[in-house]
Amino acid sequence: MTEFLFFLEVVVAGLLAGTMYSLVALGFVLIYKASSTFNFAQGAMVFFAVLAFVGFMELGLPFVVAFFVTILLMGLVGFCTERLVLNPLMNQSEDTLLMATIGLGFVLEGLAQAAWGVEVRRLDLGIGDFPIPWIIDTTGLFISALDLTAGLVAAILIVGLALIFKYTKMGLGLRAVADDPGAASSIGIPLGNIMLLVWTAAGIVALVAGMMWGARAGVQFALVDLALKALPVLIIGGFSSIPGAIVGGLIIGASEKVLEVYVGPYFGGAIEGWAPYVLAIFFLLWRPEGLFGEKIIRRV
């Protein structure tokens, strides 16, 4: 029984960590849906956003103000990216756009470090990284308050965004743009506004993910590598599916923890670093379009 409880604990911790991957993956999906670009810079955006946030806090801005100023800044980043990088590369191959966003990632990482330095920052959100007594008492599970909060915030954000894109006029516009940008703009959907909104939304999820991770491990460059794990998440979930990003994140989060705890010891541990990628490869071989992606039919 205790063994099962332990297993459950591992799974829950994994799922909660997975919501973070979902969040970063969601940023990818939003941008992919709106502009058919794999935004490799999403990980750098996480780092950039949270470093900017901490930087604004250090300037003495109150929490909420710093939060919104950072969001504005991310909107600006999106605007510039759209104008300066993606527009000039319109009609180029997907690979070219991908390479451009790799370049963008480097720019963002460099800018963030040039502006706010390279040392690890502490970020205190006032939530401790310790087990919640109430949950231990009722279920016997040791679950960190920070993990739980992060998971809840991510869940609320994801559900909120999903609802917005499903039920609002803007969401409809976005889906139209995703389907056929030319047709969408010809019937009067403001392409520019939609793009700006999407990039801002991607910026918000990046910021939140960065804050949650930063609160646990400090705001540092390693966040970029952590965010890279959103890539296997996307492969499992499919690049164009919001539910896919969510489920993919949970799968990666849970399975990497379970593998680490139960399989890792046989291999000397620390398999978390590559296990998600290998998992993604097997997924690719089985279902290249991802769990929720549309089946790819190549027509000649």
Place this chain on the structure above:
Amino acid sequence: MVQARNFPIGDPILEVKNISLSFGGVKAITNTSFRVLSHEIRAIIGPNGAGKSSLLNCINGIYRPQEGTISLKGEVLKKNSPNIVARKGLSRTFQNLALFKRMSVLDNILVGRKLHMSANFLEVAFRLPGATREERENREKCEEIVEFLEIKNIRDTPVGRLPYGLQKKVELGRALATEADILLLDEPMAGMNVEEKREMCRFILKVNDEFGTTMVLIEHDMGVVMDISDNVVVLDYGKVIGDGPPDEVRSDQAVIDAYLGVAHD
């Protein structure tokens, strides 16, 4: 067609039997059968969306029909990929041009010689005598094709920079370079003016006459079809509605209703 041909039309070389193909729920080809005879020029006609290109893609192994069989030289093609079909002596061109855009005209045509070149990468890397000789011989062969198609002036230009008509010609050249027994030509004359079309017809007839290559071509221009083809297959909504010599097909009521009756010059 009156004078004696170097390669008289013979037995069936390609046989399509009851094939059906659908994408998701959309039927592209329904229970289609026909035979192509060796050394003939066979046209496939039909309105847009009739499944002509899908049919070629099935024959060449890009698509796998859900039902039916395709046999080449009496051998049933099962689970074939395009490179295996190519090995069995079938080559093709594509409707929307499928050239290697960043490569030169000559290099594009040289890729068509792939099956005639056997040096492995080590022989190529070390320029062993066999590889060098093979390269030289195949280059000469391609120069001949370049000469034949009268595109010598552009042989070193990357094909991506060429106008459409020339690209079509290069693609024909690449297909010719394979020296395949059967060529599938998917709208080889689309987008060409009368002059260019006449020239293309000349090439097709010349190749057929000189090498006995069996040609299966999709074409919209009825004048061209009537002029150069020995037999015509008419497709409509994924079904064969006519099959026979051009004159016969032209007077077939079903064909007229479905296709020829529609405003078409």
Place this chain on the structure above:
Amino acid sequence: MNAKTVFMGYTRGDIVNFAVAIILALVIVPMVVKTDYWYSSILIPWLCLALAAVGQQIVMGYAGQLALGAAGFMAAGAFACFNLILRVPYIPFPLALVFSGLIAAAFGVLFGLPSLRVRGIYLMVATLASQFFIIWMIDKFGWFKNYDTSGIITAQDIVIFGKPFTTPLEMYLVVVVVVMVLTVLAINMTRGSTGRSWMAVRDMDIAAESMGISLLKTKLQAFAISAFFCGVAGALFAFTYLKSLEPVAFDIKLSFKILFMVILGGLGTINGAFIGAAFILLFPVLLNSIGNNVFHGAIDSTIISSIEQVVFGVLIIVFLIFEPLGMAKLYDNIKQKFRGGSAPKDKKKRELDAASSEAG
């Protein structure tokens, strides 16, 4: 390519270029360059990274497969070389180098397998797996590091035919000979039927297949050869530049660097690999010296490395937008200009020249 071939399929221009390269690398440089710094901090790392970039060029620039794991294969090569020399008695260094490349090539095939089903970012993620997996494997299994616990192992001395090559100049000579030989092999492949198959797969895979090219064979071959080049480059990098073996030296950052070398240098050109490697390597040196000499160290070194990152990123974007063929193309254009006086002024001829050099 228009010119007549005079020897083994090479044109007169090829042979002249090759002779110049040999004389420059083996005679002039050793005579002129006297400071060790130039050998051990500039020339040796440049040549090693350029060789890895040639490997990246083969899989990405020629075969069109977006792979991001060059550093992983370099690590495989480096540690293979260390273990071969350690465990195989009397193995000559060149042979150890070849086997290191082959071992890296085996990893290349393994992690190239996903390329048979996926492309673009999917493939990139799959190749990232190789990067993380190889580094982890070396790190976790003590055997690879001969159970050394310090984490940093000193590389053995290079001994060829009983003669040790330990001074910077001697090591440079080893590196330059290996790099030249492999580069010639790479050029031969890219100009021959092997390279044509790669490029055909890159430009239009379905048409390539319809011409009888097996995608399976061609892609895996490109991955294997690419990894071979990276493996040899990694072994040289560890033995002549780092002089030690540590997995962290081959982390994902190095893979990105090599990726940038080929993008900036120009995808699908061998000289682009060398130009790109020189730029990526020298630009930080330049920035640092500006920092030291112009601003007298007033700028923090971390700021300088951040600026370097921004510049690389911006350049990637700028080149993708304005000159996708990279610095190699710029270099060609400059060369054309210089030749302008003697070459025919006819615009068409020049265009054709540019076109053929691009295709080759």
